[in-house]
Structure formats: structure tokens, C-alpha cells
Amino acid sequence: MTPLEHKHVLVLGLGKSGLAAAELLRRRGAKVLALDSSDSPALQRDAAHLKSIGVSVQLGAEEAPEVNFDLAVVSPGVPWSNPILQELNQRKVPIIGEFELGYQHSLCLNVAITGTNGKTTTTELVERLLGARHIKTIAAGNIGLPVCAVVEQTKVLDFLTLEVSSFQLETIQYFRPAVGVLMNITPDHLDRYERLADYALAKARLFMNQQPFDWAIIQSEALAQLRALKVNIPSKTITFSASNRRADIYLDRSLIISRLEDWNGTLLDMSQTRLVGPHNAENMMAALAVGRVLRIPLETMVEALKSYQPAPHRCELVAEIGGVKFINDSKATNLDAVHKALLAVPSAQPSEPNVWLIAGGRDKGFEYHDIGPLLSQRVKGAYLIGETREKIRAAWSLFTPCTLKDSLIEAVKEAAASAVSGDVVLLSPACSSFDQFQNYQQRGDVFRQAVMELPGAGKTGIAPVRAED
Numbered sequence: 478m479t480p481l482e483h484k485h486v487l488v489l490g491l492g493k494s495g496l497a498a499a500e501l502l503r504r505r506g507a508k509v510l511a512l513d514s515s516d517s518p519a520l521q522r523d524a525a526h527l528k529s530i531g532v533s534v535q536l537g538a539e540e541a542p543e544v545n546f547d548l549a550v551v552s553p554g555v556p557w558s559n560p561i562l563q564e565l566n567q568r569k570v571p572i573i574g575e576f577e578l579g580y581q582h583s584l585c586l587n588v589a590i591t592g593t594n595g596k597t598t599t600t601e602l603v604e605r606l607l608g609a610r611h612i613k614t615i616a617a618g619n620i621g622l623p624v625c626a627v628v629e630q631t632k633v634l635d636f637l638t639l640e641v642s643s644f645q646l647e648t649i650q651y652f653r654p655a656v657g658v659l660m661n662i663t664p665d666h667l668d669r670y671e672r673l674a675d676y677a678l679a680k681a682r683l684f685m686n687q688q689p690f691d692w693a694i695i696q697s698e699a700l701a702q703l704r705a706l707k708v709n710i711p712s713k714t715i716t717f718s719a720s721n722r723r724a725d726i727y728l729d730r731s732l733i734i735s736r737l738e739d740w741n742g743t744l745l746d747m748s749q750t751r752l753v754g755p756h757n758a759e760n761m762m763a764a765l766a767v768g769r770v771l772r773i774p775l776e777t778m779v780e781a782l783k784s785y786q787p788a789p790h791r792c793e794l795v796a797e798i799g800g801v802k803f804i805n806d807s808k809a810t811n812l813d814a815v816h817k818a819l820l821a822v823p824s825a826q827p828s829e830p831n832v833w834l835i836a837g838g839r840d841k842g843f844e845y846h847d848i849g850p851l852l853s854q855r856v857k858g859a860y861l862i863g864e865t866r867e868k869i870r871a872a873w874s875l876f877t878p879c880t881l882k883d884s885l886i887e888a889v890k891e892a893a894a895s896a897v898s899g900d901v902v903l904l905s906p907a908c909s910s911f912d913q914f915q916n917y918q919q920r921g922d923v924f925r926q927a928v929m930e931l932p933g934a935g936k937t938g939i940a941p942v943r944a945e946d
Contacts, residue, residue: 479573479581482506485544487570489513489561490552491534494575496523497623498550499532501578510546512538512561546570550578553619553644556669574648576641579617579624581651587637588767589618591646591683592660592699594814595760598752599660600640602764602785607636609781610773614638619645636771643679644669653686656770657712658763659695662702663813667842677702687712694766696759697724715770717762719755726762728755733762740769750783753792754821790921792818795928800898803889803928806905807921811841812848818905819855825899830857830877832901833892835885835924837863838908845872845907852876858895860888864912885913885920889927902928 484507488499491513502509509532513520516536524534535542541561549565549572557563565572573581580587588603590596597620604616617627618639631637639654643666646652662677670676681703684693691712695703700716715737718724726735731748735741744765747758761782768778787793790807797803806818815836825831834856845868852859853876860882861869870879882888885904892902904924906917914920928934 479548479578481548483508484547486510487512487541487544487546487549487565488532488552489549489559489565490555491520491523491527491536492552492554493621494554494623494625495550495552496527497625498552498575498578499527500530501582501625501628502550503530503532505582509533510535510542510544512536512541514538514561541565541568548573550575551648553642553648556644557647572648573650574645576618576624576645577649577652579626579628580649582628583624583631583637584628585631585634585636586655587639588614588656588658588771589639589641589652589654589683590658590660590763591641591643591680592658592696593663593665593811594817595660595756595763596640596642597808598757598788598791599658599760599763600638601788602760602782603658603767604638605781605785606764606768606773606778607638607771609777610768610771612636612771612773616640618642641683643676646679646682649682649686651686653688654683654691656692656694656767657683657687658767659683659693659699659703660759660763661696661813662699663811664843664847665811665813665841668840669842674706677706678708681706681708684708684710684712689713692770694763694770696763697721715766717759717766719758719762726766728758728762733758733765735765737769744775745779745782751785752787754817756817756821790917792821793921795925796934798893798928798931798933800900801893801896802901803893803924804901804903804905805921805924805928806903807910807917807924809905809907810838810909810917812843812845812907815905815907816848816851818903819851822855822901822903824855828854830855831899832856832903833896834859834877835862835888835892835902835904836907837861837866837869838906838910838920839863839912840865840868841909843907845869846875848907849873849876857900858892860892862888862913863906863908865908869907885923886927889924890931893928893931 488511619642620640697716697718716724717726719728910920
């Protein structure tokens, strides 16, 4: 643990993470200066709060002050290319992330989940399994609750259940999960990473401080990627896969099956759960493996998983109007997530496209044509919105008809007008939301509201699925 009392600490970035870090630092007696390059009304309100607890704040900051800082704490959204961060690095100021700061001051073990897709759902599943066994835990990290905000609660917890992003892993120092879970590695955040290999190596940092008595639960395909990059996993390993039957835990039709020597046989029938698709089977596999190493009885896990209700914005059925299903998959911010959604949504007749896809937003550096063959099989037409719509149209127009729209609401209206019974209108953007929305949740909420305002949506039996607060 880094001692903080009377230390001069710089906090860079004042989103949720930076705010929580500054508050923790003050509670531990540090002298804190918080910087953010923006100067919005929301940041001004947060700055007023921080000033009231003794934090110095500079908004609209473009360079680091000439102060001899003992430590800098960076928010995950701030890349290493940031000029202030580069200057601090040149001045040999120790730099850690908010996630690492929270870890260093936590007083319990943790289960940490990372991966391109599925990490939020798996984090929720693991939290549910631990709760079913009366193991005290809180889900935190990239799931929306900063680790620094729950440090005091760790005194009475058995485990923290942590969702961890590659951005958070970039700035760890001592972070070590007792159980580390890697869901998958597919192209994402290529606007931040020069190569997919760089992104994969950032994910691999989850395991770098583990010991031989810790556990690594890894999708078999992701493990192969790490081995190709010469990454060493020092802990005990369990593999899982929906497509590789040689994995320790694998999928056979709807059955999740274990071949582990002391835990072999069928674990769970996916048809008895509320989750669909091979990707969700892998989420279940990872959660079951965590439960196994934490000695949770299988019967307890199965009952907990059967009753799990998927979170909003993840292949969420909003309504069915005139035989047309409207599905909100706003969380799909990369091509692999869209690929999984297209495979998971129901088809009308074999070999006939029945999906009207709404996509677009802020570019993350993808080669959008990679998904083309699947589009030609599943998608009747695509309605494209946001900053990336022209780039996506150039990549997709060979595979499916593409129409540019100025807003998500317009796209919903036109897709609904084009759809017939048996079709699916799917919001699965393949992009981040930050060009037009605050976050993917707001984007999904706008989609949901637009659907509920369509003719016929007010009929008996058709109601919106409310988002969790």
C-alpha cells in the first residue's frame, strides 16, 4: 500500500473514477490537485464538491503544474498519449490508475473479469453466485462503480467482484486477482491501440502478478492468442469455450459440460436459463468455473443462474409489434458484439435475412467489412447513423442495402416501416455512443422510447423493459 498522508498527488481526469480517487486521497490525508482538460457544467459541479473537501481543481487544463508530485493517479479514459501524462512520465512522477489506487487500499480478495465482450454480464453472474452462497461481495470497477468508492466497505467483504477494462489494466502496479477471468480477445479500441497484439497484451496484464496458487479462467481461444504472444500465465488454469470441445468446460448443443477430472459431466442446460446464444453460454461457463474454484455447490449455482435476468441494452427485447421484434443491443460497441447479436436473434426462415440493423456512432478504428458475409446472410437492410455512417456504408453496401439517417429516432421509424411480421429491428451499433449520446445506456433508452412511440406499441401486452437505475 502506498502511504498517502501529506503526499502531493495529482489526479488526472475527473469522470467517475477521478472523482472517487480524489475523494479517497483526501480521506487518507493527501494533498490533492485534480485536473481535467474539459470545463463543462457537470465538471464545474463536481469541482465545487471537491473544493469543499479540500481538493484543488483546475478545469480546462492543458499542462501539468510545476509541482513536485509524489504520485499521479490517472482515470482510465486518459491515454498514455495525453501530453500531461507524457510530461509527468518524463518528470519521473510515479503513475498509477484509479483502479490500482483502490486495489492498494482494499482489504479483501477479489475476482476480476476482463475481455472484449461479456465481462459485464459475467461480473453480474459471479456476483449473483457469491451472493447465493452468502459470500459477501460488491461488483465494482468498469461496471460503473469505481473501486476507490468502495474501499471502506471492503473491511466487511469476502471478495470484490471486479469488471476490469484494458484501459484500467494499463496502469496497474501490484493488482493481483485471486481469480482472474479472461472472456475473449477480439478487435476493439483500435483507436487507442496500434495493433490487436497491443490490446491483447494489455488484457494479459490481468495475470502478471498472480501466484501459482491463484486461478486463471480463460477462454481457450484467448489463451491461444496469449501463448502466441509468449505470455506466461503463472497461476492454475481452467479453459472454457463454446466452440472448442477440447476446453475444460465446453458447449454441446444447449448443454454446458465439464471434462475437469474432479468435476465432470453436464453442469447446466442453457435452455433452462434466460440467456441465449453461444456468447452467453461462455459467460455462464466462466461464472461456473469461478464458483467451482470458490467451492460453491453446483446446485446452488444452477438455481442462481437459472433465475438471472439479463441487464438492459444487451440483446434486450423491447417490444413485439405486429410480429416484428425490436431488440436493444446498444452495449454492442464493437464488431464481435454485433456478430454475436446477429447469431443470437431469432431467424424467420432458414437462409433468409430478417434483420433490419441500426448501426453507427463514433469510430473505434475497425475494419467494418470483416462482418460482411454474415450481413449478407442475416440482414435485409442497414440504417446507419452518427459520425461513422459513411465509412460503414462504404464497407457494408456490397453485402446489404444501406441507408443513411440523421438520427436514431429516424432510423427506428424507417426500419419499423420496412419490417414485416417475422422480422427483427436490431440496434447493434458496432461503435461507441459518444458522438450523439452521453453513453450506450442513453442510446439504448432513446431506442426504447422511439419504439414505444411507434403505432401499435401502446396495445395491451406490449410494454417497455425498464432500465435499472
